[in-house]
Amino acid sequence: MEAKRYAGEWSVRYIEPGMTIGLGTGSTVFFAIQKIGELAKQGLTVKAVASSDRSEKLARELNIPIVSFSSIDSIDVTIDGADEVDAQCNLIKGGGGAHTREKILAYNSKDFIVIADSSKLVEKLGKFPLPVEIVPFATSLTLQHLKATGCEPHIRQENGQDYITENGNLTVDCQFKEILHPILLDAELRKIPGVVATGLFSYSMVTKVIVGYSSGLVKEINPHEKT
Numbered sequence: 001m002e003a004k005r006y007a008g009e010w011s012v013r014y015i016e017p018g019m020t021i022g023l024g025t026g027s028t029v030f031f032a033i034q035k036i037g038e039l040a041k042q043g044l045t046v047k048a049v050a051s052s053d054r055s056e057k058l059a060r061e062l063n064i065p066i067v068s069f070s071s072i073d074s075i076d077v078t079i080d081g082a083d084e085v086d087a088q089c090n091l092i093k094g095g096g097g098a099h100t101r102e103k104i105l106a107y108n109s110k111d112f113i114v115i116a117d118s119s120k121l122v123e124k125l126g127k128f129p130l131p132v133e134i135v136p137f138a139t140s141l142t143l144q145h146l147k148a149t150g151c152e153p154h155i156r157q158e159n160g161q162d163y164i165t166e167n168g169n170l171t172v173d174c175q176f177k178e179i180l181h182p183i184l185l186d187a188e189l190r191k192i193p194g195v196v197a198t199g200l201f202s203y204s205m206v207t208k209v210i211v212g213y214s215s216g217l218v219k220e221i222n223p224h225e226k227t
């Protein structure tokens with residue numbers, strides 16, 4: 001948990017007065033939102049759009065002004081967590097069921113900053129089951145098409161019932177052996193009618209990944225830096 005805190009708290013240095021910020025979802029972003037709340041209390045003026053009711057509620061409790069998506073043109077910076085980060089900084093997201101809205105925020109952000117503890121770093125994506133949001137219509141056919149891409153699809157359950165996203169859809173957790181070509185797989189999955197969004201985020205969307213370690217160390221990875 002401390003490693004998540006280090007990454008979350010570090011990330012707020014990229015927030016400047018007057019910015020419109022995107023708030024992701026999850027236990028790592030929780031620490032970033034808390035820190036933004038502290039800064040707001042000290043006079044930082046920002047407005048925020050949230051990717052989930054949970055993050056919106058937390059932000060409101062901390063007196064961070066929340067605005068609707070329809071009232072803004074773009075987001076300066078979005079801060080969000082990840083379930084897996086591969087060597088190129090491609091991501092799996094959606095463990096908390098919020099990846100569709102998170103992807104909309106990331107796509108509309110000038111900078112997309114990912115925060116993660118070091119356990120999220122992997123060589124290849126796919127150990128974490130890939131969340132895919134689908135519309136709850138012709139579900140069994142959609143599951144068959146998902147299976148044909150090489151995974152074991154499982155409809156996510158919560159308290160013994162289908163988990164329903166904030167968009168009113170289902171989440172299918174797709175267990176692949178490994179994901180060798182995330183960008184191609186994302187395109188393949190999105191061709192299936194009924195798929196709303198996958199939890200695969202291309203490195204091309206990512207400005208930087210901030211990794212927290214339990215020792216207190218924080219590392220930044222820039223996927224676009226030439227080595």
Ligand SMILES: O=C[C@H](O)[C@H](O)[C@H](O)COP(=O)(O)O
Nearest residue numbers: 026027028081094095096098
């Ligand atoms: O739907 C949830 C999000 O994609 C989260 O950002 C992701 O699951 C990571 O969550 P956490 O920071 O709790 O590990």
